[in-house]
Amino acid sequence: MDLKLGHTQAIIDEATKSGLLRNELAYVLATAYWETARTMRPVKEAYWLNEVWRKNNLRYYPWYGRGYVQLTWETNYKKAAQKLGIPFDKNPDLALDAVHAAKVIIRGMKEGWFTGKKLSDYITLQKSDYVNARRIVNAMDKAAEIAHLARQYEKDLIRIGYGVGQAQAAPHVIVDNPGVLVGLEPKPSVWASLGTLIASIFKRG
Numbered sequence: 001m002d003l004k005l006g007h008t009q010a011i012i013d014e015a016t017k018s019g020l021l022r023n024e025l026a027y028v029l030a031t032a033y034w035e036t037a038r039t040m041r042p043v044k045e046a047y048w049l050n051e052v053w054r055k056n057n058l059r060y061y062p063w064y065g066r067g068y069v070q071l072t073w074e075t076n077y078k079k080a081a082q083k084l085g086i087p088f089d090k091n092p093d094l095a096l097d098a099v100h101a102a103k104v105i106i107r108g109m110k111e112g113w114f115t116g117k118k119l120s121d122y123i124t125l126q127k128s129d130y131v132n133a134r135r136i137v138n139a140m141d142k143a144a145e146i147a148h149l150a151r152q153y154e155k156d157l158i159r160i161g162y163g164v165g166q167a168q169a170a171p172h173v174i175v176d177n178p179g180v181l182v183g184l185e186p187k188p189s190v191w192a193s194l195g196t197l198i199a200s201i202f203k204r205g
Helices: 008-018 022-035 051-057 074-084 092-096 098-111 132-136 143-159 190-204
Strands: 174-177 180-182
Touching: 008 022, 008 098, 022 098, 022 143, 074 092, 074 098, 092 098, 132 143
Parallel strands: none
Antiparallel strands: 174 180
16 A cells, blocks of 8 residues: 555554554554545545535535545534534534544544444454454445455555554454454364374384
């Protein structure tokens, strides 16, 4: 992935300030990449159409989606304004500012503003459930595709040294499907270990 694309660096900077884990940031970046149509720039909902169309077709106008992740509905603009001290409720287009939008996506996904689900529900030092993490923003729509992007972003964040020094309390686990853990070496059973020991004794004899 291109970490210089659009305003990617603004999101990385905000994640650093917020203390996001490397795998948490990887998923945030993957979400932003997908939600902004691969531009990594804050966009308006139905960005390919004009304001007249939005006014005539969106029942929550003018509180339609804006940003790296679509902040929508007046109540959510008010929440973001209260949380961040930025008057989104007075001027919703402030959510299109690259730095403001970075604060929204980071704090929103970290604290569960959008669906009640938050990053730590799926992504920790012990696991990276990139598939189910889609529930933080939008049910399971395109969950597998975004999970794939997150894995790519994680490799790039390792390359630039993001998260170096973050303690690993347990082996890193990637969850591709519910109930399936990928990334851990299977532990041998007691009987398998005993068999290996007996074999080594006979081999020496």
